[in-house]
Amino acid sequence: MAEIRLEQVRKAYGGVVAVHGVDLTIRDGEFVVFLGPSGCGKSTTLRMIAGLEEVTSGTIRIGARDVTELEPKDRNIAMVFQNYALYPHKTIYDNLAFGLRMRKMDPAEIDVRVKKAARMLGLEDFLARKPKQLSGGQMQRVALGRALVREPDVFLLDEPLSNLDAKLRVRMREEIARLHQDVGTSMVYVTHDQVEAMTLANRIVIMRDGHVQQIGAPLEVYDRPANLFVAGFIGSPEMNLIEGRIEGADFVAGNLRVALPPGVQASGEVVLGIRPEHLALTTEADGVAFTVRVIEQLGAQTLCVGEAGGERMRILVDRVDSWSPGQSVGVRFPAAKLHLFAKSSGQRVETAKP
Amino acid sequence: MSSKATIYGFLFVGLAVTLALIVAPAVYAVSLSFYQMDSFVGAPKWVGFANYVAVLQAPEFWRALLNGAIYALGSIVFQVILGIGFALVLNEAFPGRNLVRGLSILPYLLPTVVVILTFKWMVDGGIGIVTKAVEAMGLPPINWFESPGAAMASTILVSVWMWTPFVTTCFLAALQTVPQSLYEAARVDGTTAVQRFFHITLPMLKPILTVVVLLRAIWMFNKFDVIWLLTRGGPVGATENLAILSYRHAFNLFDIGGGAAIATISFALLSVAVLIYFWVFPLEDD
Incomplete structure (x- = not known):
């Protein structure tokens, strides 16, 4: 020993x-x-x-x-x-x-x-x-x-x-x-x-x-x-990583706008990370429109590849039987589950106090 | 159907060639041993086992058997020990390894006659490089082919020189199949290099060792060309083995039946030896 x-x-x-x-x-x-x-x-x-x-x-x-x-x-x-x-x-x-x-x-x-x-x-x-x-x-x-x-x-x-x-x-x-x-x-x-x-x-x-x-x-x-490497390597299915920039208190990529938790010390070009299992289903009015493209039934859960605001991403939710490709659902980006990385260095930017 | 016909066609041709070139001469040779013949043209005379009795009663038969055994054993032992040693060296990483590996097989590629002539030149009493070297060291001259012990030693020496490359190549091939992790596990287990040789290398070489020793034993026991070219079985029969004795009977002493009897006995002895060998060292599948 x-x-x-x-x-x-x-x-x-x-x-x-x-x-x-x-x-x-x-x-x-x-x-x-x-x-x-x-x-x-x-x-x-x-x-x-x-x-x-x-x-x-x-x-x-x-x-x-x-x-x-x-x-x-x-x-x-x-x-x-x-x-x-x-x-x-x-x-x-x-x-x-x-x-x-x-x-x-x-x-x-x-x-x-x-x-x-x-x-x-x-x-x-x-x-x-x-x-x-x-x-x-x-x-x-x-x-x-x-x-x-x-x-x-x-x-x-x-x-x-x-x-x-x-x-x-x-x-x-x-x-x-x-x-x-x-x-x-x-x-x-x-x-x-x-x-x-x-x-x-x-x-x-x-x-x-x-x-x-x-x-x-x-x-x-x-x-x-x-950093980005660890974010992509740990977790299955892989974390969604979306390149974009900080605008005020929001993260923006294409037509996608995600509210960041208060007090984020970041600016400019960043990569937003969110795990498929942390994207929450909600009504389209409340969240972001997500277009379903490919559905993978895992049994207890449903993994779905689609687009939100023009960005490709995956969501993992409790089993849903009723979806079909092309359909639109609402997803929410919970502020506490967001990860931010500086685009240049790939290093993590703290979004919340641990 | 046609594919089946093809198969039988190949089988028939193979069988026919085997019968004509191997079985028939063997049967003919064995049958000769029951006749008295002084040439291949004269009429053979049936003598039953008389040739065998005569051969087995002659001391030269037993001397040739012993010589053959000494020659085979001596050359195998040195070929295997040197072969493993060279293979271990050639298996290590060093600059120019591939070149040295290639060069090491060269003696095996030389025709026997060339090797023998080279050796004879090297030990020539007047100009031989070995003779000069022995002289320069102030040692008495070695009578390579005149004294019985030296003659036997030179036949063994030349055989080892010629066939060690073959044995080396076999062992080198086998060594390359040993997983490195076995050696690493053994290093962690606390072994020394010598212990790793005896606990890993040697057991892993055992299957190839079994085959190589068998092949070398058969070839060495029946060896004719090296001994004939070097010493013709001399001096006074000191290096004569059964193959040479059989040849001498058949073609020099005009005793074809006796020569055939010696060849047949030699064949029978070798067969029994091989069977015993397989019984003692079974070719395991692990």
């Missing part, structure tokens, strides 16, 4: 910078998710924490130790790989025991730990099998078990659920969450799936092009995205 601190951690391959100075403190027992599109530097950062990639500059500390120059084996970390990386010629038992045997642990203690991990993960019946004889979900559990038996300071998980089908991914997500509650060890988890990030994380670190975009609790990131 320990805190992990990254101080100005940077990685360059020749002239190409993969990770620009990352500063981050992962508290003891925290579940931190690195989220971002592929090539954003999230896996590289994780692998630097693991010691599988050398750090170009900066410092990594686990607990009181500076581990920047240490080999992976000396960092007291355990890692779960996307393709599981189980030793194919060893039995499940030997896969679980391998790391402990390499550390010359007492065989009796190894047996206790392996059996305990197998019990926690429901692998007791598979211990004599080889990885090839297991399903993807079972192999992923073995990979988790291999990390678990080590009782490390921190678990590092590199897109552990990417190779699983959608249904299994949800189940394994729950298992990982439960595992984290049970063992209470810090976990650093890399994914490109924002749902995984939202559901698992205590804090999300959103990265893009090697830069950290925002660090925050899932709902904090959802409620107050720091």
Whole structure:
């Protein structure tokens, strides 16, 4: 158990910078998710924490130790790989025991730990099998078990659920969450799936092009995205982003005019953000006319693509059966749910006191 | 129907070629071993198992069997050890790797005669570069083909030189299929480089190792050209294996039946050895 601190951690391959100075403190027992599109530097950062990639500059500390120059084996970390990386010629038992045997642990203690991990993960019946004889979900559990038996300071998980089908991914997500509650060890988890990030994380670190975009609790990131990239990346369906300008107390884009909350300190060119689920239905007299173009029925909810004041946007509302393309309905832009971003920098402009 | 006819057509041609070029000569060779013949034109005389009895009673047969085993074992061991070593080196990233990979296969592309002549020049008693080097180091001259031990060593040396590239290529191909994440997982698990070799590399190479050793064993046990060109089985039979002995019987001693009997025994021994090999090292599908 320990805190992990990254101080100005940077990685360059020749002239190409993969990770620009990352500063981050992962508290003891925290579940931190690195989220971002592929090539954003999230896996590289994780692998630097693991010691599988050398750090170009900066410092990594686990607990009181500076581990920047240490080999992976000396960092007291355990890692779960996307393709599981189980030793194919060893039995499940030997896969679980391998790391402990390499550390010359007492065989009796190894047996206790392996059996305990197998019990926690429901692998007791598979211990004599080889990885090839297991399903993807079972192999992923073995990979988790291999990390678990080590009782490390921190678990590092590199897109552990990417190779699983959608249904299994949800189940394994729950298992990982439960595992984290049970063992209470810090976990650093890399994914490109924002749902995984939202559901698992205590804090999300959103990265893009090697830069950290925002660090925050899932709902904090959802409620107050720091910039346009985060606004577009977090949330499904995506946030509506409308380019326009400030005119007095209103946001104006084409024929669309939206009243902003009082006290907004912005002017000129801005981007207005509003999530599809925050656009509220109302009468046409009260709100803005919205022309329905495409209707997607999701079951409990209806997702609709259309136009308001000439701007294309999506709304997500409780199920409506009666709409048809071309129809006009009224939508309201609740002032408290609006996000504003400076068009030039893409940075958030505060619309209300948090 | 026509597609079925085509299939049978191909099958028939394949079978006919196999029968004519492989089965028929093999059957003919085995049948020869039951006759006494001093040439391929004279009338053969049925002698039953007399050829086998004569061959098995001759000490030269047992000596040739032992020589063949030593030669095959020696060259396989060095080919495999060197092959794995070179493959590991060529699998690492270094400048000019592709060039070195290409060059490393060259000895395998040379005709056997060229390799043998090159080797003979290198160890030539008067002008050989190896001879001069040995001389310069102040060591006594090595009688490459005159002393039995040195002759056997030179046949093994040349074989290793020629076929290690093949083994290297096989292992290199296999190494490239090993996922890097296995090595990373093992690094996290606390292994040293040596432990990673024995716990990951070697087990992952095992299927190809099984096949390569088998193929090399068969080819080396039946090897004729290298030994014939280098030593003709000499000195005084020190490097003579069953293939050479069989040839000598059939074409030098005008004992075609005896030569055929030796070839047949050699074939039977090899078949049994291969069966045992597969029994001990089954080709697993994992």
